[in-house]
Amino acid sequence: GAVVSQHPSRVICKSGTSVKIECRSLDFQATTMFWYRQFPKKSLMLMATSNEGSKATYEQGVEKDKFLINHASLTLSTLTVTSAHPEDSSFYICSARDTLGAPETQYFGPGTRLLVL
Amino acid sequence: AQSVTQLDSQVPVFEEAPVELRCNYSSSVSVYLFWYVQYPNQGLQLLLKYLSGSTLVKGINGFEAEFNKSQTSFHLRKPSVHISDTAEYFCAVSDQGDYKLSFGAGTTVTVRA
Numbered sequence: 001g002a003v004v005s006q007h008p009s010r011v012i013c014k015s016g017t018s019v020k021i022e023c024r025s026l027d028f029q030a031t032t033m034f035w036y037r038q039f040p041k042k043s044l045m046l047m048a049t050s051n052e053g054s055k056a057t058y059e060q061g062v063e064k065d066k067f068l069i070n071h072a073s074l075t076l077s078t079l080t081v082t083s084a085h086p087e088d089s090s091f092y093i094c095s096a097r098d099t100l101g102a103p104e105t106q107y108f109g110p111g112t113r114l115l116v117l
Numbered sequence: 118a119q120s121v122t123q124l125d126s127q128v129p130v131f132e133e134a135p136v137e138l139r140c141n142y143s144s145s146v147s148v149y150l151f152w153y154v155q156y157p158n159q160g161l162q163l164l165l166k167y168l169s170g171s172t173l174v175k176g177i178n179g180f181e182a183e184f185n186k187s188q189t190s191f192h193l194r195k196p197s198v199h200i201s202d203t204a205e206y207f208c209a210v211s212d213q214g215d216y217k218l219s220f221g222a223g224t225t226v227t228v229r230a
Contacts (some may be wrong), residue, residue, distance in 0.1 A: 097216070
């Protein structure tokens, strides 16, 4: 089956530093990947759509300079939280759409828990 | 734009009892509908999806859901739950055009022996 991995699974950083989270499609190519944020006991909020070889599309209210997205290959998208602050602490989940598969189906990664001290 | 309402935030249920999780949506265009399950500290796993055709959709782990266009609902059911079904369940909808998912707030299912 289609597998999506995320690295790291959890990270703790100091306020003001930057953190990079990787999302990889392991056995399929993904032209499009999505980044979500999930607060405790809350639903997933779509942050941005990551497109291979082009700029990401951010949802309203999401700061593009704060959350940098790079989708440099068909199997890897990265989310960098720049100058992280405690309010950025959250569970970040990525998903990927199989380029050759059904366009409506997203495969989700296991998530990355970020704690900013 | 769509919105998704999951009417029950928490559903406690005894093992081997049936369960129904309710989901209603609103959209001005045709949609695809999904149910996902999330186990603690994990990502989401697709249970089932409705794209078109038969309104009764069968998914993994014995779950099924019924699409009701007139009531704009997509309720999830399982006739007999197991302890392992304890998890968070999310209903999601996407426009048939752009495929971006909008999620409901989630329903926590706790199965007790």
